Amino acid sequence: MPLVKDGKITGDEFIHVADDAEVPGGGAILLSSTRFLGDPEALSRRAGKTGVIWPNNRDLDDLVPYLDRLAVVALVFPTFRDGRAYSQARLLRERHNYRGELRATGQVLRDQFLFMLRAGFDSFEVKKPADAEAFAITVKRYSVFYQPTGDGRMTALHRRMMLRHSESASP
């Protein structure tokens, strides 16, 4: 499953550690939320980078205290039709100011890339290789956005205001 990060296909330095496997001291690892919450203080302070896979039905409040020590939060799309992780992503980015890697996992497909990007995801475990290759083109499909999210893209309402302003300022 190819990983797209910052718009490019890259290798994944993170390895998934099963709940019954030993946690290595070093190296970049991804843990389940259950495993992580078993000992969050220690696990978030280990030497290697630590990431957590957070289910879409678990309250983010349990994760928030550790956010600044996490390298990755991976949110889950059990199917692409289940949109709960979009809200979680926006809350992590826009309310809790999480600045680490925000990864989309599960049924991550081409036609949702732009929604995910706008919600604050910056890395994607893409299901199909062809979709991963099409990432850069796909996220340029739209140039007009009607609603503000934390991604900084200017909304149509604000662009209109600017256009009006520049029109009235010109002679």
Added chain:
Amino acid sequence: MYAYDELDRTLINERVEEFRDQVKRRLSGELTEDEFKMLRLQNGVYLQLHAYMFRIAIPYGTLSSEQLRRLAHVARRYDRGYGHFTTRQNIQFNWIKLAELPDALGDLAEVGIHAMQTSGNNTRNVTSDQWAGVAPGEIEDPRIWSELIRQYTTLHPEFSFLPRKFKFAITASPHDRAAIKIHDIGLRLHRNAEGETGFEVLVGGGLGRTPFIGKTIKPFVHGRDLLSYVEAILRVYNQYGRRDNIYKARIKILVHELGIDKFAKEVEDEWQEMRDSDTALTLDDAMIEDIRSRFTYPAYEKLPHTPEELKKAAHDPLFERWRKNSVSTHKVQGYAIVTLSLKPVGGPPGDATADQMDALADLADKYSFGEIRVGHEQNLALPHVAKRDLPALWNALDKIGLATPNVNLVSDIIACPGLDYCSLANARSIPIAQELTRRFANHETADLIGRLHINISGCINACGHHHVGHIGILGVEKNGEEFYQITIGGRADENAELGALIGPAVPYGEVADVVEDIVEAYLALRARPDELFVDTVKRLGVEPFRERVYATR
């Protein structure tokens, strides 16, 4: 009319190109049907019994003559020469080919029409009063706010995969023509004690297998806060709405299970968080003004209240009959709102042919400043007709079959497509409606009966809004046969109520007889000739009707 600007047009065109790519990938097998299904649904494309069905949005029911001509073109070029207007200000074509859909969408995009928000588990077409902007006594044109909601919800990155579909309706009149109480969110524009404009927000209304009348979640939300408040509702719903059972996934179930007070508190908490940290959704006056400025209104003339032409035509009883039920008061003196019945005797409710659409577009240019409206009752309207033109317009409408004088009367029936088209249906709707229009074809009898809304749904999903029909007819299947449950006393307006069952379900062949018996019972039971059917039911309850209708069955 709302004039799309370059930004709106760009987005629609980008949407068409995206869908073209998606159809290509489906046809090549790159996308599975499961993956493609949601994508096509989000572009208004359903797979029905015989073919793909293509549903196009007519936001808040406003169409230009140019747009109506383009719908006629799509009917002719890509379909079988007709379209079907729905109960949510959409139009459907029933025989479209998948490979041609991108071209059809492209043709529509040229005139600012699209199929976004017509299906899928996202916000659906934002509906409003079909008399918006012309109804007397309106607070202000609700389409300004409808358009703001439309833009805000279109391709929303957080809310495109909600637990289930999500419907908004907005009204700004004391009399609710938009049926806001049966929507996921209903918005009633009003002024508070300080004279500021804002919304009473209702939530959790809806029909289907578990019908609910919407409940007020907040009596007043200032206009500038509308989007952030709506976002708070949608966020709570997106996270906590049920996804384990499609029949329990609508927001009405969440509201019901939590209770309105607990749900309201969840929303309030979320809203307070957002308002503190994020002002991006706050609408400033300039933004609202910008949207307002793109709704243009005709340059009305100063005309007499009762022109000579109208006085003369009043001697013609046929004209007078039509005028009485089709012509409504306009906010500008000398003008009228004209409702066009799409319910001819023996015809399927809501259908219009391409030829009718073209002819009507011409009449709109000639008599209504090029504007047409679509109402949830599956009728059309011309919103700005000079009263002096009414006789000429009536003649012209009669020639194209759009002057059936039954608006709001017993044969002005709302019906879903039913088993003739729909893969969800258990029973036929259209033939029941057709039979009823024949039974009540006598206009004098219909006038005598007065206002009476019959709604027919071919299954429990209730697209024909049977729960809120004065007489509601629901098709069910019993041992492989079509049966119909009949309710009375429902209504969809500001006093919205769900109808009550009158008795056991009856087979297909008896539905029209039962309805006739109900109407006869009403004529016998009503206190005065001007007591409406629905008021008689309210006064007496179901029992006297049940006795009379089922005594001999």
